Amino acid sequence: MTSASLEPGAGQNRRTVVATAGATGLALVLAACGSDGGSGSSDPAGGAGAQGDGASTGGGSGGGDNAAAGGTVLAKTAEIPEGGGKIFKDQGVVVTQPTAGRFQAFSSTCTHQGCAVGSVSDGAIVCPCHNSRFSVADGKVQGGPATQPLPAKNITVSGDRITLA
Structure with missing residues (x-):
């Protein structure tokens, strides 16, 4: 100039x-x-979640640190129990590990009436308002009254860090 x-x-x-x-x-x-x-980041397969090999997809929230890739660091992989998950209320996301090394992320807002999901147990993400249950593997409804799955969120798994994409 x-x-x-x-x-x-x-x-x-x-x-x-x-x-x-x-x-x-x-x-x-x-x-x-x-x-x-x-x-x-996006899921090249169109599904929810991220694989433990550094691929990204799914959703998650948490920590609040900014990663070099530009996302919010949610958790370390060891903090997400296999077969379960962890809810990050501030980021509006739940991160799950349906099988060892495979991480998924979904909105933590129930699709029934918009309540925040309250727990992850027995392979399900559970809404405390009306007991809707969603699969930790794909967010699909396991038990109503919800009829729509939880929307997937994008995450990135790099090393032992899970980052909201």
């Missing part, structure tokens, strides 16, 4: 100075709002 004097000089009038200052300010604002160059 070239520098321009904001003082009127030979051949410049007040209008030119104001226009130059405005254009310079606009250029700075546009540069600051440019692309962050980050990329979101």
Whole structure:
């Protein structure tokens, strides 16, 4: 960017100075709002969850630390019990590990009436409001009154860290 004097000089009038200052300010604002160059993660298979091999998908929330990839670090893999899961209320997500090394993530909002799910036990994510139960493997309804599965959320598993994508 070239520098321009904001003082009127030979051949410049007040209008030119104001226009130059405005254009310079606009250029700075546009540069600051440019692309962050980050990329979101998605599940290439279209399913929910993330595999323990560093692939991303599923959903999760937690910790609040920002990972280098731009997401929120939710937990370490050891914090998610095999066959169970952990609810991250602040992020509105539940992360599960249906089988060893396979991590999934779902919205923690019940699809029946919008209550927050309250626990994960016996292979199910359970809503305390009306006892709807959802599979830790795929978020599908195991028992109503809910009729829709929990929506999948994107997570990334890298090493021993689970990050909300």
